Amino acid sequence: MVVVQAIPSVDASLTIERGAPPVAEYHVGTSLPAGVAPRPYLHPVRTRGGTVVTELMPPSHRHHLGAGIAVPEVDGANFWGGRTFVPGHGPVWLDNHGTQLHTDWLAVEPDAFAHSLSWVGTDGTALLTERRRIAARPLTASAWALDVAFALTNAAGRTVTLRSPAVLGRDGAGYGGLFWRAPAPARAFGPAGDRITELHGTPAPWLALAGPAWTLVFAGADAVTRADPWFVRVRDYAGVGSALAWRAPLTLAPAATAARRFTVVVADGELSPGEAATLSGAA
Structure with a gap:
């Protein structure tokens, strides 16, 4: 059972102009309960006007932690949080939650930071190491860009496999990588239009999620990233x-x-x- 805890102290923050309030706060997540797969996350992330565009541990999905990196399975360890999809049984609570441990700050500036992490399984074995960099830069008077880069390296000394529930048979549940939990209600759209059936599970140069007073535009920054499909949800909750x-x-x-x-x-x-296309750099 996941127990909600208070948000820990801010470990890093991002500002895009001198003297302005932070547009994002970063937490390494060390005090989170095991059932959410403890990991670093961004929350709150704000527009330049101050609107919060992330959600943390909402009642229906306590393991959704603002914006961050999460993978449902790495060699049997759950680095997503919550239940694990088991073929033939569906989602099941298992004692298999891994932890993304912050190991070192590589750089910390007002508009960017980088750190190293170790993805540790339930037995304390490091399955992956990671280098992560997150930066902020202004775009217009009403928009800014968050740049996120991560590199996952096999640290186990043997072959390691990353899987999503879709790989194991859960239709449409191919998530795993960057994940952003946003406030609802929201609508999604992309270069092909606004039909979820055409956005979900399909690679695209960019994908947008828009609420009543905000828009998020997601784009891969290199060819390898752009080749990955998008996971998008606007019914029950909003997330990309x-x-x-x-x-x-x-x-x-x-x-x-x-x-x-x-x-x-x-x-x-x-x-x-x-x-959206212009600001994403895909136009």
């Missing part, structure tokens, strides 16, 4: 994520690395598709 292993497992040989880079535009107001 990338998919490292949508249709097939992602297998890493010893010491091999999987790296991804994203840009997320955080804007006040509802952007048009043309504005």
